[in-house]
Amino acid sequence: EPEVTQTPSHQVTQMGQEVILRCVPISNHLYFYWYRQILGQKVEFLVSFYNNEISEKSEIFDDQFSVERPDGSNFTLKIRSTKLEDSAMYFCASRGRSFYNEQFFGPGTRLTVL
Amino acid sequence: SQQGEEDPQALSIQEGENATMNCSYKTSINNLQWYRQNSGRGLVHLILIRSNEREKHSGRLRVTLDTSKKSSSLLITASRAADTASYFCATGRGRDDKIIFGKGTRLHILP
Numbered sequence: 001e002p003e004v005t006q007t008p009s010h011q012v013t014q015m016g017q018e019v020i021l022r023c024v025p026i027s028n029h030l031y032f033y034w035y036r037q038i039l040g041q042k043v044e045f046l047v048s049f050y051n052n053e054i055s056e057k058s059e060i061f062d063d064q065f066s067v068e069r070p071d072g073s074n075f076t077l078k079i080r081s082t083k084l085e086d087s088a089m090y091f092c093a094s095r096g097r098s099f100y101n102e103q104f105f106g107p108g109t110r111l112t113v114l
Numbered sequence: 115s116q117q118g119e120e121d122p123q124a125l126s127i128q129e130g131e132n133a134t135m136n137c138s139y140k141t142s143i144n145n146l147q148w149y150r151q152n153s154g155r156g157l158v159h160l161i162l163i164r165s166n167e168r169e170k171h172s173g174r175l176r177v178t179l180d181t182s183k184k185s186s187s188l189l190i191t192a193s194r195a196a197d198t199a200s201y202f203c204a205t206g207r208g209r210d211d212k213i214i215f216g217k218g219t220r221l222h223i224l225p
Binding site for chain 1: 147149155156157159162202204206208209210211212213214215216217218
Protein backbone atom coordinates (compact mmCIF):
# COMPACT_ATOMS: atom_id res chain seq x y z
CA GLU A 1 0.00 0.00 0.00
CA PRO A 2 1.42 3.42 -0.90
CA GLU A 3 2.47 5.63 1.96
CA VAL A 4 3.91 9.02 2.73
CA THR A 5 7.40 8.89 4.16
CA GLN A 6 9.27 11.52 6.16
CA THR A 7 12.89 11.96 7.14
CA PRO A 8 14.40 12.29 9.59
CA SER A 9 12.16 10.85 12.27
CA HIS A 10 13.79 13.08 14.87
CA GLN A 11 15.82 16.24 14.34
CA VAL A 12 17.62 18.10 17.10
CA THR A 13 18.96 21.55 16.32
CA GLN A 14 20.25 24.65 18.02
CA MET A 15 18.16 27.79 18.12
CA GLY A 16 18.90 29.98 15.12
CA GLN A 17 19.93 27.11 12.88
CA GLU A 18 18.23 26.20 9.63
CA VAL A 19 16.47 22.87 9.29
CA ILE A 20 14.98 21.07 6.33
CA LEU A 21 12.34 18.46 6.87
CA ARG A 22 11.80 16.05 4.02
CA CYS A 23 8.77 14.22 2.79
CA VAL A 24 8.06 11.88 -0.09
CA PRO A 25 4.35 12.06 -0.89
CA ILE A 26 2.43 9.34 -2.66
CA SER A 27 3.50 9.42 -6.27
CA ASN A 28 0.27 10.24 -8.09
CA HIS A 29 -1.00 12.74 -5.56
CA LEU A 30 -1.45 16.37 -6.50
CA TYR A 31 -1.95 18.24 -3.23
CA PHE A 32 0.67 18.43 -0.53
CA TYR A 33 0.47 19.75 3.01
CA TRP A 34 2.48 20.41 6.12
CA TYR A 35 0.96 20.36 9.58
CA ARG A 36 2.52 20.62 12.99
CA GLN A 37 1.61 19.46 16.46
CA ILE A 38 3.18 21.02 19.51
CA LEU A 39 3.42 18.50 22.33
CA GLY A 40 0.07 18.07 24.01
CA GLN A 41 -1.74 20.33 21.58
CA LYS A 42 -3.85 19.89 18.48
CA VAL A 43 -2.59 19.40 14.97
CA GLU A 44 -2.34 22.73 13.12
CA PHE A 45 -2.40 23.41 9.41
CA LEU A 46 0.70 25.18 8.09
CA VAL A 47 0.58 25.22 4.31
CA SER A 48 -0.89 23.60 1.24
CA PHE A 49 0.93 23.24 -2.07
CA TYR A 50 -0.52 22.55 -5.49
CA ASN A 51 0.75 22.91 -9.02
CA ASN A 52 4.21 23.85 -7.78
CA GLU A 53 3.14 26.76 -5.67
CA ILE A 54 1.75 27.56 -2.26
CA SER A 55 -2.02 27.72 -2.48
CA GLU A 56 -2.80 28.50 1.13
CA LYS A 57 -0.87 29.13 4.31
CA SER A 58 -1.75 29.78 7.91
CA GLU A 59 -0.64 32.61 10.18
CA ILE A 60 1.98 30.27 11.63
CA PHE A 61 3.67 29.99 8.25
CA ASP A 62 5.64 33.23 8.36
CA ASP A 63 8.76 34.33 6.46
CA GLN A 64 10.89 31.86 8.38
CA PHE A 65 9.13 28.97 6.66
CA SER A 66 9.34 27.87 3.06
CA VAL A 67 8.34 24.82 1.06
CA GLU A 68 9.71 23.28 -2.09
CA ARG A 69 9.09 20.40 -4.39
CA PRO A 70 12.54 20.36 -5.95
CA ASP A 71 12.49 17.21 -8.03
CA GLY A 72 8.93 16.04 -8.52
CA SER A 73 9.09 13.52 -5.71
CA ASN A 74 10.37 15.20 -2.56
CA PHE A 75 8.45 17.88 -0.70
CA THR A 76 10.44 19.86 1.83
CA LEU A 77 9.74 22.27 4.66
CA LYS A 78 12.53 24.65 5.56
CA ILE A 79 12.73 26.69 8.72
CA ARG A 80 15.41 29.33 8.24
CA SER A 81 16.21 30.34 11.81
CA THR A 82 14.63 28.01 14.30
CA LYS A 83 13.13 29.21 17.54
CA LEU A 84 12.43 27.29 20.70
CA GLU A 85 8.71 27.43 19.95
CA ASP A 86 9.25 25.63 16.65
CA SER A 87 9.76 22.44 18.63
CA ALA A 88 6.94 20.18 17.50
CA MET A 89 6.02 17.14 15.48
CA TYR A 90 5.76 18.07 11.81
CA PHE A 91 3.49 16.01 9.59
CA CYS A 92 3.49 15.93 5.83
CA ALA A 93 0.35 14.85 3.98
CA SER A 94 -0.72 14.34 0.40
CA ARG A 95 -3.99 13.87 -1.42
CA GLY A 96 -5.30 12.95 -4.82
CA ARG A 97 -7.46 15.16 -6.97
CA SER A 98 -10.83 14.87 -5.26
CA PHE A 99 -12.10 16.43 -2.04
CA TYR A 100 -13.39 12.96 -1.31
CA ASN A 101 -9.94 11.49 -1.20
CA GLU A 102 -8.45 11.22 2.23
CA GLN A 103 -5.24 12.95 3.07
CA PHE A 104 -2.51 10.45 3.74
CA PHE A 105 -0.24 11.51 6.57
CA GLY A 106 3.39 10.62 7.03
CA PRO A 107 4.72 9.36 10.37
CA GLY A 108 6.04 12.79 11.29
CA THR A 109 9.37 14.39 12.14
CA ARG A 110 9.90 15.39 15.73
CA LEU A 111 11.84 18.65 15.76
CA THR A 112 13.56 19.64 18.98
CA VAL A 113 15.08 23.11 19.15
CA LEU A 114 17.56 23.64 21.98
CA SER B 115 -17.97 16.89 23.18
CA GLN B 116 -15.37 18.15 20.74
CA GLN B 117 -16.09 21.67 19.50
CA GLY B 118 -14.27 21.82 16.22
CA GLU B 119 -11.10 23.64 17.00
CA GLU B 120 -11.90 23.83 20.69
CA ASP B 121 -12.63 20.39 22.01
CA PRO B 122 -10.66 18.81 24.86
CA GLN B 123 -12.29 15.78 26.38
CA ALA B 124 -11.37 12.53 28.03
CA LEU B 125 -13.52 9.39 28.04
CA SER B 126 -13.01 6.19 30.03
CA ILE B 127 -15.15 3.11 29.42
CA GLN B 128 -15.03 -0.59 30.12
CA GLU B 129 -13.76 -2.94 27.48
CA GLY B 130 -16.63 -4.25 25.41
CA GLU B 131 -18.74 -1.13 25.80
CA ASN B 132 -19.48 1.27 23.00
CA ALA B 133 -17.66 4.60 22.84
CA THR B 134 -19.29 7.67 21.37
CA MET B 135 -17.43 10.87 20.59
CA ASN B 136 -19.05 14.01 19.28
CA CYS B 137 -17.74 16.90 17.27
CA SER B 138 -19.12 20.21 16.13
CA TYR B 139 -17.76 22.76 13.71
CA LYS B 140 -18.63 26.26 12.61
CA THR B 141 -18.04 26.75 8.90
CA SER B 142 -18.93 24.96 5.69
CA ILE B 143 -16.92 21.86 4.95
CA ASN B 144 -15.97 19.59 2.06
CA ASN B 145 -15.84 16.53 4.25
CA LEU B 146 -15.29 15.41 7.81
CA GLN B 147 -12.70 12.91 8.86
CA TRP B 148 -11.76 11.10 12.03
CA TYR B 149 -8.18 10.26 12.94
CA ARG B 150 -6.60 8.27 15.74
CA GLN B 151 -3.28 9.01 17.39
CA ASN B 152 -1.46 6.92 19.93
CA SER B 153 0.67 8.82 22.46
CA GLY B 154 1.88 11.64 20.20
CA ARG B 155 2.76 9.31 17.36
CA GLY B 156 1.47 9.32 13.78
CA LEU B 157 -2.06 10.08 12.65
CA VAL B 158 -4.08 7.11 11.52
CA HIS B 159 -6.96 7.91 9.21
CA LEU B 160 -10.11 6.13 10.30
CA ILE B 161 -12.93 7.29 8.10
CA LEU B 162 -14.03 10.11 5.82
CA ILE B 163 -17.61 11.19 5.37
CA ARG B 164 -18.55 13.52 2.58
CA SER B 165 -20.58 16.64 3.20
CA ASN B 166 -23.52 15.12 1.31
CA GLU B 167 -23.49 11.90 3.31
CA ARG B 168 -25.28 11.30 6.59
CA GLU B 169 -23.83 8.06 7.85
CA LYS B 170 -20.93 5.79 7.12
CA HIS B 171 -19.67 2.51 8.52
CA SER B 172 -16.27 0.91 8.58
CA GLY B 173 -15.82 -2.22 10.64
CA ARG B 174 -16.62 -1.31 14.25
CA LEU B 175 -16.80 2.37 13.39
CA ARG B 176 -19.92 4.32 12.62
CA VAL B 177 -19.83 8.00 11.75
CA THR B 178 -22.76 10.32 11.39
CA LEU B 179 -22.81 13.81 9.97
CA ASP B 180 -25.52 16.43 10.40
CA THR B 181 -24.60 19.42 8.31
CA SER B 182 -27.66 21.37 9.47
CA LYS B 183 -26.37 21.17 13.03
CA LYS B 184 -22.72 21.20 11.96
CA SER B 185 -22.02 18.16 14.05
CA SER B 186 -20.68 14.64 13.75
CA SER B 187 -20.36 11.62 15.94
CA LEU B 188 -18.00 8.65 15.97
CA LEU B 189 -19.21 5.42 17.49
CA ILE B 190 -16.78 2.61 18.25
CA THR B 191 -18.65 -0.57 19.07
CA ALA B 192 -17.39 -3.38 21.29
CA SER B 193 -14.35 -1.42 22.41
CA ARG B 194 -10.99 -3.11 22.94
CA ALA B 195 -7.92 -2.17 24.92
CA ALA B 196 -6.16 -1.39 21.64
CA ASP B 197 -8.69 1.37 20.99
CA THR B 198 -7.09 3.43 23.74
CA ALA B 199 -5.86 6.53 21.93
CA SER B 200 -6.70 10.13 21.11
CA TYR B 201 -9.37 10.61 18.48
CA PHE B 202 -9.52 13.75 16.38
CA CYS B 203 -12.37 15.16 14.42
CA ALA B 204 -11.05 17.00 11.38
CA THR B 205 -12.87 19.01 8.75
CA GLY B 206 -11.70 19.46 5.19
CA ARG B 207 -12.18 23.03 4.00
CA GLY B 208 -11.51 25.34 1.15
CA ARG B 209 -10.36 24.75 -2.39
CA ASP B 210 -7.35 22.73 -1.25
CA ASP B 211 -9.23 20.80 1.38
CA LYS B 212 -6.92 21.84 4.20
CA ILE B 213 -7.76 19.98 7.36
CA ILE B 214 -8.69 21.74 10.56
CA PHE B 215 -8.31 19.47 13.54
CA GLY B 216 -10.10 19.54 16.82
CA LYS B 217 -8.22 19.15 20.08
CA GLY B 218 -9.21 15.55 20.33
CA THR B 219 -10.86 13.15 22.70
CA ARG B 220 -8.64 10.94 24.82
CA LEU B 221 -10.27 7.54 24.97
CA HIS B 222 -9.18 5.09 27.63
CA ILE B 223 -10.51 1.54 27.56
CA LEU B 224 -10.46 -0.06 30.97
CA PRO B 225 -9.80 -3.81 31.18
